[in-house]
Amino acid sequence: MKEYRIKPGTRLALTEFDPNDTGSYQKNDEGKAKAKAATAELIAALDQLQERLYANGSRALLIVLQGMDTSGKDGTIRSVMTGVNPQGCTVVSFKAPSTEELSRDFLWRVHQKVPAKGQIGIFNRSHYEDVLITRVHGWISDKEAARRFGQIREFEELLVEQGTVIVKFFLHISKDEQKARLQSRIRDPDKRWKWSSGDLEERKLWDAYMAAFEEVIAATSTERAPWYIVPANRKWYRNLVVAELVVQALAAMKLSRPPAPKGVNFDRLNIV
């Protein structure tokens, strides 16, 4: 999974990352079945690790999901996180900011939604929108963007120093794959409700988005809050990669079972 991790200070070219990549799995039904079996095992491990995180109550995990429309942010959450106790998992979907939010700095609303200790928090879109869509549409200058990169690094560093582990995923699909997914939303009456004409407008800005992603990912992938480029054309491989990296992040916390409360003589407790 190391190859998907972006080292700090890298100059990033997304064209060097294959959205069709399936790692060591074959690009056929057999590879898919094997990957799905491996993902199921990871999800079972995730359930156990999440329980430990919750019981321990001293740390948190923040997962940031970004990607173009149809890249599978919702689908990843559904596939990887369904099976986790919702008492220990909070999903926040960031939409267009409200007037109240716009009247504060861009991190104000985000800070309010960071996961509590003991929780897995998932940001479905995030503060990164404030250096992506804003940038592509020219709502902020290059100078302001550079300032925000620094502010984001420092904000995330604060969270990390105070006990939150951060992993950030860019779900990487090809432009052709997006076309296919949008077309299936058009063709399938069951999916038409998901259609937003805005998606088509953003698609026209594909190259500008790729350039913006390259710059922001390179500028904000740090040792302690890394970005991963997840090959996402094949949903089964995307799920496997995200599940694997989330399990790794939780396992690396090496959380122990919380200790029994002090000062209680358990051998002499008598319940009437």
Place this chain on the structure above:
Amino acid sequence: MKEYRIKPGTRLALTEFDPNDTGSYQKNDEGKAKAKAATAELIAALDQLQERLYANGSRALLIVLQGMDTSGKDGTIRSVMTGVNPQGCTVVSFKAPSTEELSRDFLWRVHQKVPAKGQIGIFNRSHYEDVLITRVHGWISDKEAARRFGQIREFEELLVEQGTVIVKFFLHISKDEQKARLQSRIRDPDKRWKWSSGDLEERKLWDAYMAAFEEVIAATSTERAPWYIVPANRKWYRNLVVAELVVQALAAMKLSRPPAPKGVNFDRLNIV
């Protein structure tokens, strides 16, 4: 399940409800296996209904869980709601109120946490603590309690009129069952971290709690925000009852697939 629903204006005696009740299921391994199979089917249905609720985005479901310590509030959430997409499910655990919360009315912090449209919200403890623990310890007068009953009814009526369906569960265990569960926390080193000496103090007030529950449930079970007394000595039956009633509540919303956006000519859309 109707027998567990408390009719408005009932005079309630919890002693008339058997915490060992298993309905039409035998109190043996066979009954347990059958109930577990039925629960698994309900959970699968719940997953589908939740997706519809989320996609539709016009209604919400609020589940209130109350019960004595060890009655299984956490366990019910884990057993029944794990398997639901966390993107559509929010669990709120209400702890002792903060100074900021205490300086507002008791519903202030609760109102902030009601589920958004499209969401299932679960209150693990709730505003009902403000007429339970406060009452048993004599922190509020009978007159203030009666006033709060009315305020709770009106608050919940507001939520219902604005599109939220409310179901409230009292997880009913016997005093002996609580003793057994507390003892297992003492004996099992893996469970000792859950031990709180406060639980033992509250246990001494068991009868006062039962009286407080009887009064508040009778006063706040309404046609549109009903209370259910869930037999909870046997976890497998408790899970079945809660799953069944949650599925019923969602199914009764009769939510349709959301319509395709208007003004889009899907036959002529061309994606470049």
